[in-house]
Amino acid sequence: MLQRTLTGLPKITLQKPQHECGIFGVYFPGEDVSRLTFYGLYALQHRGQESVGIAVSKNAKIKAHKKMGFVREFFDQDITRLKGDIAVGHTRYSNTGGSSLINAQPAIYGNIAIAENGNLVNPEALRRKLAKFGYHPSYDKNGKCSSDGELIAQAIHSQKGDGIVEKIKNAAARDLKGAYSLTILADNALIGVKDPLGFWPLCLGKLNNKGYALASESCALDVIGAKYLRELEPGEVLTIDKNGTRSHFLPNTPKRQSARCSFDINYFLRPDSLLATGARAYEVREKLGQVLARKNRLDADVVIEIPNSGQFGAIGYAQASGIPLKVGFIKNSYIGRTFISPDQRIRQLGVKLKLNPIPRVIAGKKIILVDDSIVRGTSSRQITEQLFKIGAKEVHWRSTFPQVTNPCFFGIDIGTNDELISASKTPRQVAKELGATSVVFNTLEDFLEAVGLNPKTACTGCITGVYPINLPHRERNKFALEVAE
Numbered sequence: 001m002l003q004r005t006l007t008g009l010p011k012i013t014l015q016k017p018q019h020e021c022g023i024f025g026v027y028f029p030g031e032d033v034s035r036l037t038f039y040g041l042y043a044l045q046h047r048g049q050e051s052v053g054i055a056v057s058k059n060a061k062i063k064a065h066k067k068m069g070f071v072r073e074f075f076d077q078d079i080t081r082l083k084g085d086i087a088v089g090h091t092r093y094s095n096t097g098g099s100s101l102i103n104a105q106p107a108i109y110g111n112i113a114i115a116e117n118g119n120l121v122n123p124e125a126l127r128r129k130l131a132k133f134g135y136h137p138s139y140d141k142n143g144k145c146s147s148d149g150e151l152i153a154q155a156i157h158s159q160k161g162d163g164i165v166e167k168i169k170n171a172a173a174r175d176l177k178g179a180y181s182l183t184i185l186a187d188n189a190l191i192g193v194k195d196p197l198g199f200w201p202l203c204l205g206k207l208n209n210k211g212y213a214l215a216s217e218s219c220a221l222d223v224i225g226a227k228y229l230r231e232l233e234p235g236e237v238l239t240i241d242k243n244g245t246r247s248h249f250l251p252n253t254p255k256r257q258s259a260r261c262s263f264d265i266n267y268f269l270r271p272d273s274l275l276a277t278g279a280r281a282y283e284v285r286e287k288l289g290q291v292l293a294r295k296n297r298l299d300a301d302v303v304i305e306i307p308n309s310g311q312f313g314a315i316g317y318a319q320a321s322g323i324p325l326k327v328g329f330i331k332n333s334y335i336g337r338t339f340i341s342p343d344q345r346i347r348q349l350g351v352k353l354k355l356n357p358i359p360r361v362i363a364g365k366k367i368i369l370v371d372d373s374i375v376r377g378t379s380s381r382q383i384t385e386q387l388f389k390i391g392a393k394e395v396h397w398r399s400t401f402p403q404v405t406n407p408c409f410f411g412i413d414i415g416t417n418d419e420l421i422s423a424s425k426t427p428r429q430v431a432k433e434l435g436a437t438s439v440v441f442n443t444l445e446d447f448l449e450a451v452g453l454n455p456k457t458a459c460t461g462c463i464t465g466v467y468p469i470n471l472p473h474r475e476r477n478k479f480a481l482e483v484a485e
């Protein structure tokens with residue numbers, strides 16, 4: 001993707017799809033809950049790098065601190081100031097609302113603090129409804145808050161009901177349409193919530209028989225020494241307080257249907273995180289690589305991973321095909337998501353800065369490149385060109401995820417139809433567009449079988465165009481709430 005920057009220089013974005021958040025929560029009276037949350041968020045950094053925040057509660061009084069940037073921006077004194085018995089934390093990628101401190105979470109309204117992962121599909125209508133009851137977005141020098149988190153906190157706060165669980169249930173039934181996992185501080189309790197279809201992960205862990213933690217992924221539980229207990233169920237509202245844990249369910253939870261995000265499993269989960277099936281994400285990705293190799297036999301000299309997204313797929317592919325796996329690129333891990341290229345002539349530098357190919361592994365070889373997905377195709381095209389330039393004989397792309405043909409409305413920044421390379425192309429046409437010898441994607445059926453899901457338990461909207469939630473509108477604009485009244 002080539003855009004103009006404010007300085008007029010072209011800006012190259014080497015983009016993988018972005019997620020929008022990692023959430024965490026801990027109930028552990030008498031312990032340093034803000035520090036535990038800090039370490040938990042560190043392990044969830046891959047889910048969002050734009051802002052970080054922690055809220056703690058002591059005797060139902062909430063205190064919070066938020067910063068722009070990585071989790072490491074939190075200093076020791078920031079953590080030390082946050083004393084409490086319960087905490088929730090958040091790392092953000094802005095899927096709804098701009099990247100500014102006012103949109104950083106946890107969002108706080110009254111005596112409720114919320115860390116949210118996901119996307120509402122009705123935010124404008126909900127804001128208009130809440131405005132009628134006197135709920136308006138908060139403001140700071142950056143403008144008005146436009147994240148879903150505050151909206152959800154206000155929607156819960158506005159409900160009539162006996163206690164926080166009733167209010168959450170009522171808000172979910174009346175107001176919250178979309179995909180969300182939440183960690184909430186309210187009423188001296190830590191509460192975990194999954195939307196009725198359970199799009200996003202949220203798991204429960206136990207600390208030393210006294211405390212509990214909730215996290216987007218089990219890797220965050222591992223880091224703080226919590227024992228993984230289980231994944232929350234779709235529609236579950238789990239309260240954790242002095243009486244222990246108790247499960248409730250949202251009234252609009254369907255009986256035999258859920259919509260776990262397929263893409264999250266394929267790409268976003270840290271490889272060492274657990275799925276609800278008990279498998280680790282890396283095991284599933286290896287299997288996806290094996291399926292690709294078995295179903296599409298091809299003679300080649302070498303299998304190469306696209307670091308690091310294709311790592312385990314490539315391992316699986318090499319295992320099943322018997323073709324040697326080699327390191328074909330050196331990755332510069334210190335590069336952010338975007339950077340500026342001074343002119344068109346050196347656009348290729350962009351890819352090279354991030355991934356520098358090793359000529360000896362590539363020259364004169366038939367190469368199989370394995371990646372988790374080919375979504376926009378921007379960097380795949382540039383990589384293909386580079387490899388042929390340094391003497392590759394053939395370049396075959398293999399994607400563990402099926403063709404992405406439609407946008408996501410539930411929390412992953414995949415892009416619009418115009419940006420998706422597969423929106424209207426066959427794999428053969430995608431290969432032509434990339435300048436590659438061939439491109440093969442796993443089929444939807446093979447993918448679901450390998451990850452342990454089926455069409456009744458997975459969201460496959462971006463693959464099939466059939467979404468598990470009725471969408472009020474299909475225009476995707478993450479800044480919609482910044483203009484809505």
Ligand code: SF4
Binds near residue numbers: 264410412
């Ligand atoms: S549309 Fe795709 S990316 Fe979005 S939730 Fe569904 S499977 Fe995940």
